[in-house]
Amino acid sequence: MPEPKSAFDATYPCDFYEPAELFEPDQMYTIPExxxxxxxxxxxxxxxPDTEAVLVDWAxxxxxxxxxxxxxxxxxSEDGPGxxxxxTDEEPDAETATDESA
Known part of the structure; x- marks a missing residue:
C-alpha cells in the first residue's frame, strides 16, 4: 500500500552511481557484485540471501x-554468471567484433 510522505522522518534524493563512478575500468562484475x-x-x-535478492532487484x-x-x-563457465x-575506448564495438570473427 502507498504511504503518505508524512509517515517518514526524512526523504532523500534518489541518486545512483554512474558506471564510471562504480566500476574499475579493468574489471568485470556479476549482477550480485x-x-x-x-x-x-x-x-x-x-x-x-534475502539481502542479495534485493540487491539483484536493484542491479x-x-x-x-x-x-x-x-x-x-x-x-x-557453462553454468556461470555473465x-x-x-x-572503454579499448573495446571493439559489437559490429567490429562480429565482422572479425566471420
Missing part, C-alpha cells in the same frame, strides 16, 4: 539503464 557496489559494499561482501534495472556505457562478457564492465 554490481548490487553490492550500488550499496557501497565491496563486490565480495558477505550478505544474506538489473540499473544495468539496463546504463547499457550504452557498459560491455558484457560471456560466462567463464559479467559486466565499463565500456
Amino acid at each position: 554490481i548490487g553490492r557496489l550500488l550499496q557501497g559494499l565491496e563486490p565480495d561482501a558477505e550478505v544474506d 538489473v534495472p540499473w544495468v539496463m539503464v546504463h547499457a550504452e556505457e557498459m560491455v558484457v562478457a560471456e560466462p567463464l 559479467y559486466y564492465g565499463l565500456a
Whole structure:
C-alpha cells in the first residue's frame, strides 16, 4: 500500500552511481557484485540471501539503464554468471567484433 510522505522522518534524493563512478575500468562484475557496489559494499561482501535478492532487484534495472556505457562478457563457465564492465575506448564495438570473427 502507498504511504503518505508524512509517515517518514526524512526523504532523500534518489541518486545512483554512474558506471564510471562504480566500476574499475579493468574489471568485470556479476549482477550480485554490481548490487553490492550500488550499496557501497565491496563486490565480495558477505550478505544474506534475502539481502542479495534485493540487491539483484536493484542491479538489473540499473544495468539496463546504463547499457550504452557498459560491455558484457560471456560466462567463464557453462553454468556461470555473465559479467559486466565499463565500456572503454579499448573495446571493439559489437559490429567490429562480429565482422572479425566471420
